Amino acid sequence: MTTPDHRDQLIFELSTPGRKGYSLPAHDVPPAPLEGTVPDGLLRSGLAGFPEMTEVGLVRHYTRLSTWNYGVDTGMYPLGSCTMKYNPKVNEAAARMRGFAEVHPLAPDEAAQGALAVMHALAGMLGEITGLPAVSLQPAAGAHGELTGIMMIRKRLITRDGHPRRLVLIPDSAHGTNPASAHFCGYEVREIKSCARGNLSVSALAEAMTPEVAGLMLTNPNTLGMFEDEICDAARIVHEQGGLVYCDGANMNALIGKARPGDFGVDIMHLNLHKTFSTPHGGGGPGSGPVVATREFEPFLPTPVVVATRDGLRLDYDRPLSIGRVKAFHGNFGMIVRAYAYIRSLGPKGIRESAENAVLNANYVRARLRDEYEVPYDRLNMHEVIFSDHKQNEYGVTTLDIAKRLIDLGFHPPTIYFPLIVHGALMVEPTESEGLDELDRFVEAMLQIAEEARTNPDLLKKAPVTTRRSRFDEATAARKPILKWTRPVG
Amino acid sequence: MLEAIGVPSIDALFEPVPAAVRLQRELDLPPALSEPDLMAHLGALAGQNADPSTHAVFLGAGAYRHFAPSFIDQLLLRSEFYTAYTPYQPEIAQGTLQAIFEFQTLVSELMGTDLANASMYDGSTAMAEAAMMACRLTKRNRVVVARSVHPHYREVLDTYATNLGLAVVEVGYLPDGTLDVCALADAAKGAAGVVFQYPNFFGVIDDPRKAVDVARAAGALSVAVVAEPVAMGLLAPPGSLGVDIVAAELQAFGVPVGYGGPYCGVIAASEKCMRQMPGRFVGMATDTEGRTGFVLTLATREQHIRREKATSNICTNSGLMALAATMFMAAYGKDGLPELARLNFDKAHYAEAAIRKAGAKAGITLRFAAPFFNEFVIGGLGDAAAVQKRLLGSGIIAGLPLERYYPELRDSLLVCVTELNRAEEIDRLAEALAG
Ligand SMILES: Cc1ncc(COP(=O)(O)O)c(C=O)c1O
Numbered sequence: 001m002t003t004p005d006h007r008d009q010l011i012f013e014l015s016t017p018g019r020k021g022y023s024l025p026a027h028d029v030p031p032a033p034l035e036g037t038v039p040d041g042l043l044r045s046g047l048a049g050f051p052e053m054t055e056v057g058l059v060r061h062y063t064r065l066s067t068w069n070y071g072v073d074t075g076m077y078p079l080g081s082c083t084m085k086y087n088p089k090v091n092e093a094a095a096r097m098r099g100f101a102e103v104h105p106l107a108p109d110e111a112a113q114g115a116l117a118v119m120h121a122l123a124g125m126l127g128e129i130t131g132l133p134a135v136s137l138q139p140a141a142g143a144h145g146e147l148t149g150i151m152m153i154r155k156r157l158i159t160r161d162g163h164p165r166r167l168v169l170i171p172d173s174a175h176g177t178n179p180a181s182a183h184f185c186g187y188e189v190r191e192i193k194s195c196a197r198g199n200l201s202v203s204a205l206a207e208a209m210t211p212e213v214a215g216l217m218l219t220n221p222n223t224l225g226m227f228e229d230e231i232c233d234a235a236r237i238v239h240e241q242g243g244l245v246y247c248d249g250a251n252m253n254a255l256i257g258k259a260r261p262g263d264f265g266v267d268i269m270h271l272n273l274h275k276t277f278s279t280p281h282g283g284g285g286p287g288s289g290p291v292v293a294t295r296e297f298e299p300f301l302p303t304p305v306v307v308a309t310r311d312g313l314r315l316d317y318d319r320p321l322s323i324g325r326v327k328a329f330h331g332n333f334g335m336i337v338r339a340y341a342y343i344r345s346l347g348p349k350g351i352r353e354s355a356e357n358a359v360l361n362a363n364y365v366r367a368r369l370r371d372e373y374e375v376p377y378d379r380l381n382m383h384e385v386i387f388s389d390h391k392q393n394e395y396g397v398t399t400l401d402i403a404k405r406l407i408d409l410g411f412h413p414p415t416i417y418f419p420l421i422v423h424g425a426l427m428v429e430p431t432e433s434e435g436l437d438e439l440d441r442f443v444e445a446m447l448q449i450a451e452e453a454r455t456n457p458d459l460l461k462k463a464p465v466t467t468r469r470s471r472f473d474e475a476t477a478a479r480k481p482i483l484k485w486t487r488p489v490g
Numbered sequence: 491m492l493e494a495i496g497v498p499s500i501d502a503l504f505e506p507v508p509a510a511v512r513l514q515r516e517l518d519l520p521p522a523l524s525e526p527d528l529m530a531h532l533g534a535l536a537g538q539n540a541d542p543s544t545h546a547v548f549l550g551a552g553a554y555r556h557f558a559p560s561f562i563d564q565l566l567l568r569s570e571f572y573t574a575y576t577p578y579q580p581e582i583a584q585g586t587l588q589a590i591f592e593f594q595t596l597v598s599e600l601m602g603t604d605l606a607n608a609s610m611y612d613g614s615t616a617m618a619e620a621a622m623m624a625c626r627l628t629k630r631n632r633v634v635v636a637r638s639v640h641p642h643y644r645e646v647l648d649t650y651a652t653n654l655g656l657a658v659v660e661v662g663y664l665p666d667g668t669l670d671v672c673a674l675a676d677a678a679k680g681a682a683g684v685v686f687q688y689p690n691f692f693g694v695i696d697d698p699r700k701a702v703d704v705a706r707a708a709g710a711l712s713v714a715v716v717a718e719p720v721a722m723g724l725l726a727p728p729g730s731l732g733v734d735i736v737a738a739e740l741q742a743f744g745v746p747v748g749y750g751g752p753y754c755g756v757i758a759a760s761e762k763c764m765r766q767m768p769g770r771f772v773g774m775a776t777d778t779e780g781r782t783g784f785v786l787t788l789a790t791r792e793q794h795i796r797r798e799k800a801t802s803n804i805c806t807n808s809g810l811m812a813l814a815a816t817m818f819m820a821a822y823g824k825d826g827l828p829e830l831a832r833l834n835f836d837k838a839h840y841a842e843a844a845i846r847k848a849g850a851k852a853g854i855t856l857r858f859a860a861p862f863f864n865e866f867v868i869g870g871l872g873d874a875a876a877v878q879k880r881l882l883g884s885g886i887i888a889g890l891p892l893e894r895y896y897p898e899l900r901d902s903l904l905v906c907v908t909e910l911n912r913a914e915e916i917d918r919l920a921e922a923l924a925g
Contacts, residue, residue: 099536105750114538284809286752329750347522
């Protein structure tokens with residue numbers, strides 16, 4: 001029998017009776033009697049499954065875990081659609097200021113003027129950036145923003161026509177959250193096929209657009225990294241039939257300072273502060289998904305809304321036409337502070353240059369790799385570019401193999417197998433944070449992989465080999481799910 | 491780079507954007523600030539807010555200030571954690587994945603349930619999604635919710651339900667602040683779920699078994715909301731009392747109150763809910779060499795595969811906050827969480843007694859007679875909002891005036907006391923309220 005390697009153990013296995021990693025403030029009040037206070041049978045008998053650890057034990061355990069992760073600070077993270085740009089450290093310091101981090105959300109408005117000022121200012125800046133001045137900072141992530149935006153469309157239609165209509169049109173290239181959000185807002189989803197150029201088919205839209213359609217939900221630039229250049233026509237078609245245009249703003253990083261959705265017919269959209277505005281993704285959240293919309297949507301914004309009055313800023317709850325609340329309190333304020341700090345650091349010129357460099361970098365990667373990897377839509381793209389594994393399939397190599405081999409060569413893989421309309425999609429979004437040297441290193445790695453696909457496909461099939469774990473059997477994991485640790489018997 | 495691309499200028503890269511919609515001016519944003527100027531500016535803004543270094547704060551109501559050992563924030567700043575995306579590539583995300591697996595295990599133990607998911611946005615959306623899950627599981631379209639559930643949570647539930655044509659029926663509370671079981675039983679007939687809070691919004695320790703019995707009799711699922719998880723160090727876990735679904739807010743575990751977010755919602759439930767659960771799960775898996783590790787699993791419930799047929803639209807959740815909560819639970823551990831809970835209980839009871847004693851002459855009373863944990867409602871204040879305002883002048887945020895949410899409680903404040911409120915502060919509150 002071999003001794004288990006402590007580095008492989010879960011916190012529960014590392015636990016040792018009697019160890020202690022906490023200290024409590026002085027017990028400066030007398031104990032209150034429990035008996036006769038807590039109802040019978042409601043006193044807890046114990047927390048047997050909780051660990052007992054020293055502080056140093058805890059710190060080593062979680063530090064060790066961190067070393068098994070790859071983050072933006074580790075290296076290039078060209079995960080398409082996710083905008084994994086650098087997360088400025090000053091933002092972390094800002095959000096941790098006591099006057100932000102320790103303010104209670106239900107503090108009276110007069111005791112939170114600084115927090116309200118940050119929210120008010122950020123809302124104003126997001127309105128200017130998008131040309132859509134009605135803003136709510138309440139949604140907690142992109143999908144939550146989608147849901148909120150579709151709720152606002154629904155409410156506006158009910159207010160205008162007495163009924164919400166039945167359908168939402170969504171291109172087949174859309175992210176899965178789009179149809180799911182429409183569905184959770186009570187709509188049926190009708191998918192619209194993209195045209196051969198990878199864009200929204202305006203003729204298909206015209207055909208599908210009837211008075212039963214509440215609106216079009218589209219992503220611009222779309223998930224192929226292409227600008228929807230017929231967006232104005234598309235918006236006109238939707239508007240003529242009384243529908244509204246929702247834009248998934250996940251890809252706003254391509255457009256800041258260059259074009260404003262409010263100027264190309266979008267009525268309402270969400271932004272991802274955790275993409276475009278540099279707030280860290282946290283290994284799966286938290287995010288923040290503000291909704292921005294035309295003035296006509298102002299009455300329908302979630303409550304409360306920050307308003308300026310003669311006596312300073314306050315939270316306005318008196319909004320009879322509001323869709324209501326979508327989240328407790330006022331949104332992910334910590335992310336709001338970070339995004340505010342980001343925009344204030346860059347200013348108007350810097351933020352425009354971020355979009356320019358994001359688009360430059362993505363086009364550069366396309367230009368350098370187009371001979372070796374199929375580019376299904378080979379023309380100027382915006383902030384991200386889609387390749388397929390078409391050429392590599394010839395050698396039995398797939399997108400998954402390419403992605404896993406990239407790990408061995410020191411890069412986080414691109415987004416894979418999305419959008420669904422491209423077979424074996426590899427979606428590369430370098431962001432503006434990468435310099436030419438880093439882009440070239442990535443390109444060289446991709447070229448090397450293309451060569452290896454021809455000469456040594458086995459190397460790709462086995463990848464990754466440099467990581468702590470190799471590929472997992474995900475099918476078995478899903479068939480026989482083990483979702484928590486249980487102490488082995490005996 | 492332009493040459494490699496084959497365009498003459500940066501502007502040419504933007505040709506796919508029709509000229510008519512290209513922005514011809516600079517955005518109207520304030521000019522760039524250097525890092526020191528930015529920090530000074532933000533410092534000035536932060537300085538306009540009341541925090542526990544400037545005020546004695548007795549606010550809870552879904553956002554609780556507890557002591558988080560210093561190591562937690564330092565580890566949250568390990569950038570391998572906070573600058574990573576959702577762990578889509580398990581081979582280079584074992585840190586996040588294992589931490590979430592530990593999170594799911596700890597939350598299941600804490601709540602006494604079979605399983606827990608990888609987190610939700612916050613407690614309010616967790617509750618709304620739990621109610622929707624109850625509807626899917628029972629194929630019914632009405633939920634019953636106690637008015638003693640956090641008012642924001644109920645508002646969120648209303649917002650979600652309205653759009654889906656789900657009916658929400660609210661049931662009142664008894665004069666002692668506990669569940670009105672008879673009214674609950676009446677309303678529960680034909681309902682999908684019975685939603686209550688434990689401890690409830692007033693801090694009162696309701697007996698979950700009453701809601702469980704009502705739900706079972708009606709063929710509905712019982713949904714417990716836990717907004718102050720520190721109470722679980724003292725109280726029997728809802729799962730062990732027969733509750734089917736727990737929708738919780740774990741902000742109290744190592745996440746600062748931070749003016750309302752980001753927080754850490756989670757749903758914990760019995761096995762039968764697994765395939766209908768919203769959000770992500772991490773599961774144990776074996777790699778090609780037979781070594782164990784962790785992956786995202788049961789993804790066929792999720793939007794990226796099921797699209798409009800998914801169990802939820804959620805994608806990004808609260809990963810980093812779940813990591814904070816994991817470290818908090820592991821640090822306090824088996825003995826610390828009960829001790830922490832006990833200290834909260836003792837301090838709150840000390841405060842309640844002190845306020846009642848000092849305020850007796852002024853007519854201040856304990857509004858609800860039922861047992862409470864670390865929050866309680868005091869009544870007899872006349873206009874509670876005015877009292878709060880008066881105390882703000884002397885550096886105390888006395889609690890939450892309840893009139894906005896409960897018009898019948900115009901004279902009442904919800905007061906929260908945690909281990910971080912010193913006895914001296916509590917005495918000051920009691921005297922100020924009385925005077
Ligand atoms: C195009 C697109 N839409 C929507 C989303 C969902 O955003 P979130 O994960 O913040 O909910 C994403 C990100 O995953 C996305 O890339």
